[in-house]
Amino acid sequence: MKYEKPSIGVYVCHCGMNISPKVDVENVVAFAETLDHVTVARDYKFMCSSPGQEFIIKDIREKGLNRIIVASCSPRMHEQTFRKACEQAGINPHYFQMANIREQISWVTKDSAEATAKARDQVAAAVARAVYHAPLTSREIKVKKSVVVIGGGIAGIQAALTAAEAGYEVHIVEREPSIGGHMAKFDKTFPTLDCAACIMTPKMVEVAQHKNITLHTYSEVDSVEGFVGNFKVCIRHNPRYVDASKCTGCGICTTKCPSKVLSEFDQRLTHRKTVYSPFPQAIPNTPVIDRDHCIYFTKGKCRACKKFCEAGAIDFNQQEEVIEIAAGSIIVATGFKAFDPTPLSQYGYGRYPEVYTSLEFERLNNATGPTAGKLLMKNGKPPEKVAIIHCVGSRDSRYHPYCSRVCCMYSMKFAHLVREKTGAEVWEFYIDIRSPGKLYEEFYNRIQEEGVHMIRGRVAEVTDIPETKKDEGRLTVVAENTLTRRVLRVPVDMVLLGVGLEPADGSDAVGRMLGVQRDADGWFNELHAKLAPVKTAMNGIFLAGCCQGPKDIPDTVAQASAAAGEAVSLLAKGTVRTLAEISYIDPDLCSGCKTCIEVCPYTAISFDESRRVAVVNEALCKGCGSCAAACPSSAAGIRHFTDRQIMEEMEAILL
């Protein structure tokens, strides 16, 4: 490579009013002009705009610049933008360096002079490091034309169908025996009140019948390796003890099974058999034997299911099986878990039988639920008065500070359903009504017209101590109506808790496995809240549905389609570029001590016995730098983060 004398252009951005006037941009430009190798320094209102980029391109072409520094926002925002501009102008994109003077200076510093001094240092650091930048290249590699979707709720189903329709091979991994997720448990959906099963089951069937979709139910993702375009996903199929290839789905095993346990699908309001399908429309309809409760597995006797199964599908010796799938991209759709209101003991959940969570009410009200859709109390009578409490576990600093977004609407849906089915009086206790959505506010007005009492106030307690004798045996809801400033004691027969949403169990493990960060509340972090809402910091991994934050069905379906769109757009291109910022080991300096081989988390370094040196496998290396920091002879380094570049950067700041 021919040595080229560095000729640097420094561009300082005003970012409208975001950087200037806090940072004295003119001062920084004047300072930059005095730095070694700087040929030109300029400022502009918006460097990222088209004219801003044109400045850079023009200067590179006309002034022969070979290093570009832009002092503006975070490189997480616009590094790619400016790298592309450099490439367009004909210099290697890695000759570009960004100084973050917005997120890390102008927005976080009170004093203008201090902000300017800090900006000067960071610009000097960028210039000093850029002198030692090297032109880097990456290779184009082919992507696997397949998608793995983790989670088979409505988000996963929608994403899978969209990608499969585009012609890509899709694998859905669902840990439950059936796909369907939470939506399969619902009765009606707000605000249109269309039946959840009627809109859900056709989609589930479509998934099962789609030639491009493979279902992995009762399965979990064991490990994920590789990188964008070339992930290696290991899926563990837990044994169902029912051979799906033989099972006809006749259900005789379930009928004959003598053992019963509480049904998870029905929120433990009723029983299921030990060999069971979670619900009648389950996909696939192959039952599962619950090993922990099966009489044969626990006591060694019974085998009633095996005896009656004409197809001979029961196989007590089935083993778990791990299969490996090559995937170009991964869509995470692991959903949510309903908040458990037991810690809020003032609401009496678990203590009073007539206090229900929203999911329990969904089942109670469902035609396939424990009461076949009749709204009955545990004593078999319909309620005459029902209270609904909003924001249980949400908007509460002791539990979850965030709004769960769906509870207001589903609570009002409950109010409507209770009025419709039983004519009971309904009292809703809310903090604020959040009804932003198409026809949502109209639904709020509608239930008020239906005679639902809306009380603005947080419920203090639910008690079984009545105010008057005639209400004995009922529950009393105590709350302040904050609009009339009066304390109310409302006797009711049934209390419904509008519980919030929290991340699904196991999403921490999924996050770690995929390298996707989670926010303080445990939801997966999108790459950018506004501009990349379904991408993650891990290239090739996308988010759909509630795993990214609470959302209702319309938003979930929209986001799932978007995630599939992103995944497909990646795969349709056919290739991805490998990382350029990866490790290299200088064979002249390598002493062959193999320290790097031990520390490499990706087993990307091997030992060349003939030359007695360590060698990097560029396809496996992710550029973490473990080898560089551990190498005792400084033979290993990370491109674009070399010792020299980092040292120069610090020297420019400190000396």
Added chain:
Amino acid sequence: MSDFEPKIIAMVCNWCTYTAADLAGTSRLTYPSNIRIVRLMCTGMIDAKYILKAFLDGADGVFIGGCHPGDCHYINGNLKAVKRITGVGKLLEQFGFDPARLKLQWIGASEGPEFQRHMTEFVAAIQAMGPNPARDCMIL
């Protein structure tokens, strides 16, 4: 010592603490301007010599920020960093240099307020310690 304005190098990983620093920015959480951030891909790439170099060049403090254990983008780079940085701390102590000038802290990507708090606290701690003694007594 109250008007002493230290210069502090913060070597932070791209995925967690750098992102937290950006989040502190977008949330407009102000903190002292004494921090100079050096972005690295992972705390696991921080060579002992970077820390020594920073102190020899006169940094009054070195702050290292990475992902919480288990959250490392590169599986376990942060755990390698703990070992190395603990070792460097001991080395500094043997040279009679206060190891409290070197601090390692886990700050996750969503912890903007924590970033602000740690920056404010570390600057105050270094301010109380006074200037880096290496500035005057080391001959380079």
